[in-house]
Amino acid sequence: MLEHRDVRTRADRHGLAQLQATLSANEAVEALGLINEAAGSVCNHDPRNASTRRADALVALLHGENGLTCQCGSETCEAASPSGRSTAPSRRKPLLHIVCDLATLLGLTSDPASIDGYGPIDPDFARELAADSTWQALFVDFRSQAAGNRPRRQHAPTVLPLVTRRDRLSREPKGCGDRIRAMQRLVARAPDIVRRSDGHGAQPDPPPGALTYAPGAALAAWVRAVDGHCRFPGCSVPANRCQLDHIAEFDPSDPRRGGWTIASNLQCLCRHHHQVKTYRLWTPVMLEDRAIHWADSTSGLTAVTVPERH
Known part of the structure; x- marks a missing residue:
């Protein structure tokens, strides 16, 4: 039963x-006992109620602290002993991915705004x-970034049918449904754009990190922030519970030939x-703009998905 x-x-x-x-039953009882013990490390004049102290105690224990800092405000509080004093100023801050526009910030x-995973x-x-954070910012315009990495066709140029202003993605449709329908119209007018890329993003030489299977932290954070969810x-x-997939397969035996990590x-x-x-079922x-065209290899069904942020 422990595997559950x-x-x-x-x-x-x-x-x-x-x-x-x-x-397990004994682990749960032990955990609650430790939480109650840490929550009881303050004096009776601490303004927090019992449930709040237990929540603070759990967080303190996760940070390796053995008690709470009493909030009674008294300089002579007996609970402010070295054994009960919190070490909150030295807490290691966790990594959070917070997505918001610069104007809001x-x-x-x-x-x-949004927190990935919440x-x-x-x-x-x-x-x-x-x-109250140390920032490693990703100040990017998602659409221009996507356009800069947009894969170009590796075959002879094809004359595309005329696309009206209504169909252009640059018109910035209001919702995902509008963006999907706009891309579906483009595919219907010019099915030749749905052709597998070599995964090199039309770049003659691989940029730094492109020949390594695992993407760097900044690239991984950018892809997760833009996609938002499984594509x-x-x-x-x-996205924080998803894996990062190479659309054109990475070739570990010859990374330069296979799809790059870009x-x-x-x-x-x-x-x-x-x-x-x-398994190539789809x-x-x-x-364009990180829209992805999916095709079912057995039934011939097709679908288009768009990123959460663009």
């Missing part, structure tokens, strides 16, 4: 989340997190749909 143990999170309301653990607008958060909360049709598994050759796929793609092709 697990720890998971689930989003709650008002910026809260639930941390759920499935443990600067307080000029109040568009919602979901939307209040813009004031995002600014509060930003003020297989109809799948909404969050933005235009990477997509987020959950574990199940990564296997579906690996074939993806990267199009």
Whole structure:
């Protein structure tokens, strides 16, 4: 039965989340005992209620602390002993991927932000997190970045049918449905654009890191931030729980010949749909603005998916 143990999170309301653990009976009792012991390291004048102290105690224990800092405000508090004092200032801050526009971060607008693995958060909360964080920023224009890495056709030029202003993706359709329909119209008018790329992004030479299978932290963060979720049709598994798939397969025996590890050759796929793609049951092709055309190898069905952010 021990193989059924697990720890998971689930989003709650008002910026809260639930941390759920499935443990053996003795582990659960021991864990609660340690939490209660740490929560009881403050004096009776601490203003927090019992449930809040238990939550603070759990976080303190996860950071390797053995108690809480009493918040009674008294300089003579007996609970402020070395054994009960928290070491909060030395806590290692975790890595969070917070996505928001620069104007919101600067307080000029109040568009919602989001935390990967949780979901939307209040813009004031995002600014509060930003003020107490060490940032490794990814200030990018997703559409221009995608356009810069857009794979070009490796075959003879084809004269495409006229595309009206209504069909152009640069018109910035309001929703994902509009963007998908616009791309489907382009594919219907010019089916030749759905042709597998060599995964080199029309670059003559591989950029740094392109011949290494695992993408660097900055590239991986960018792909996850733009895609937002699994790119297989109809799948909404969050990007932070997805694997990064090479659309044109990486060749470990000859990395230069195979698909490169670059933005235009990477997509987020959950574990199940990564296997579906690996077994060639469905074939993806990267199009404009990171839209992906999928084709079912058995039934001939096709679908287009677009990234969450563009």
